[in-house]
Every structure is written in structure tokens, then in C-alpha cells.
Amino acid sequence: MKDPASNTVFAGVDGRTDTELPDWYRQKKSVDDPESFAEAVRDLPQAVETTVAYQNPYTDEWIETERFNALVEPSRARDQAADTEAGSDPLFHVPTDSYSIINPVDVYRPLEDVLREETIDGTPLGDVMFGEIRRYRGGGEVHMDVMFDGLEVRLPGRSDPITMGVTSGYDFFGEHAVYVEGFAQDGYCSNTMRSLTDKEVIKHVGDVRDFRSWWEEILAQVELVADDLFEFIRDAQDIEIDFSDLPFTVTEFYSLLGFPDYLAERAAEDAEANAASPFEIDMWTLHSGATYALTHFFQGKEGASLDQYVRIANDILFNPEGTIERVEQAYEQQLDSEDGDGAQSLLAGERALASIERVSDDLQEKVDQFEEREDALRERFQDAMS
DSSP states (O other), X not given: OOOOSEEEEEESSSTTOOOOOOHHHHHHHTOSSOBOHHHHHHTSOOOEEEEEEEEOTTTOOEEEEEEEEEEEOHHHHHHHHTTOSSOOOOEEEOOBTTBOOOOHHHHHHHHHHHHHHOEETTEEHHHHEEEEEEEEGGGTEEEEEEEEEEEEEOOTTXXXXXXXXXXXXXXXXXXXXXXXXXXXXXXXXXXXXXXXXXXXXXXXXXXOOOHHHHHHHHHHHHHHHHHHHHHHHHHHHTOEEEGGGSSSOHHHHHHHHTOXXXXXXXXXXXXXXXXXXXXXXXHHHHHHHHHHHHHHHXXXXXXXXXXXXXXXXXXXXXXXXXXXXHHHHHHHHHHHHSOOOHHXXXXXXXXXXXXXXXXXXXXXXXXXXXXXXXXXHHHHHHHHHO
């Protein structure tokens, strides 16, 4: 992903905790003295409204308009007024008067309260929280990962866990006021798993909802995912694809799913390197290859451009049948678009499609347990949100 303008690593909800970063995360971030979450949030830029005027090109007169309001960072505006050279441009955005400002403290202070009260194994979540805040576009766009040491999945043979949490963020540019979704990071390989719950989004229009209840519901969903993620992974490890029987390579598998070539190549390299055989690769390893490519080599930015590929990666793990169907449809479309060489080419294409269908048929026995587990998880989500 594109590098942020700045980032802050945090541990513990506030200065009253003595939370330390997990070893695997501290080694990755090389930070010995992280801030608390409360300190990091209060250091983020905020926005206030001020009036907007336009210049009449015929009279050079500046005329105020009530249809728009400029969003500015107040401390930067003060620096600009004092004519200091160190400050950044205070202007974020000029929206219409229907725009609702939601500043970071409005969103994350209620989260702090929830984290002090909610517990894991008798310990407040605020005592085991850690993560990172990333700033873009002068601090007007922010994304953060919030994880909880101990809310995790441990796989056999691995010393480092998959740690659960949420990824959240906001911007002042009209795209979304704030979003949050379930998230996990694999300490073994530093891969990030996004969109583990439905993304909840609040826009810049209308009344601001009760963020405390919002956070309570989201965290309940994340705990439910943590309970089931191990089972999804274990089932996916039992589903192997034999690429020696298929008409495409591992790289082409990712390309058929919709990954651009540069990501498909990286995903295939990782999957082949971590599989017992480069020709027989299970769905969990294929999923890990996809998240590896997205975590370490994606060239776009966080947000919608990344989300489309995250959905593809997650389907490999949570919806293997749908993944194979998507590959089969893409391969069939590819055959249709190519100039065939008569009956011989048509026969080769039919054989290739038949080999993909056999993979789909082999999956059918295990698909039911994926669907049953997903249905049960969705039902528990609904209970948590009600």
C-alpha cells in the first residue's frame, strides 16, 4: 500500500495502563516506547467549520456564501495567522452545508470507555489493546488497526498467533465520516486479514449515532469471529487443489479470480513456497498467498481500491465453492474470447472445463459444513447487533 504521511504505534487505552507490545509486533514495528491510544487519538488533526467566500471577477469583491463551509484544522489556522513557517495547510475540504463533521475524539472516546469495561479472561480490553494509526492527506484521512493481545487464534506448529481486532478510519473529504470492520493480523507472516465482519459505515450527512453502542456491537462480532476462525482455517486446510490436473498455473488461478498480474505473481510465489507441494495447495495456503500479496505489495491505497481484492481473498477461505465457480466462469470467458483452432481447440477447452468441474464436485462434500458454519455465525451476528 502507499506509505502514510506518518504513523503512530500505540499500546494500552491510556496512560494508566502499563501495556507492552507483543514481541512479534514490537519486532515488526521497532518501537520501544509506544503512546497510549488516548494520547494518539487526541494528537490527531481535527476539523472545524468556517465561512466561505468567492471573488466577483468583475468587482474583485469577496462575497460570502452560506451554501458551503470550509473545513480547517484549527491549530494550523492559528499558525497561519501567526505567519509561522512550520505549519501545514489548514484547509481540508469545502463541502456543502449538509455536511456533518465527526472528529476523531467523537468516535474513539466512546471506544475508550467500552474498552475499560469489556474484558477478556477477566482483563479489561484496554489493558491488552495495541496497534497503529496511519495518516494520509495531511492528516485529513486516517486508518488504524486496533488489536487485542489474547483475543487470538493459534495454529498448530506456529509460535505466533493470529491476533483479532478491528480496522477503523475516517476522513474529512466526504467519502465516509467513519468506518469499522473486523480485522486480524497473522504474527507468523505479518499478513493482515480484513473484512472479517461486515463493514459498518457512517457518512458525513445526518445525525451522529450513539458510538458507544456501535462499538459494543462491533466488538461482540469480532469475538464471535475469533471463536469460529480456527474452524474455518482447519476446514480450508483439508481442501486441496491439484494444479497438475488443471489447465492453469497457480499464478493464473489468482489472475482468473481478478487479481492484477503483479499481485497474482506475488500471491502464487508465497502459496507455492508454503505448500507441502507446489502442485497440491490447500485453500488456507491459497488464502494466505492472497493476503500476503495484498499486505506487502498492493500498490493502491487503503479503502475501496483495496476492498475489492480483500473480498476475493476472503472468499478463498470462507467460500471455496464460490471461488472455484468464479475461476471456472472466468476461464470459460477466456476460452470464448480466444480465437479457436477448430474442433481440436474446442475439445481441449471442454476437457479443461471438465477438469475444473471435477474440482468443484470434489469440494461439494465439504461445502455444506462451510455454509452451516457461516449461517450460524451470521445468526450470532444478528443476535449481537439486536
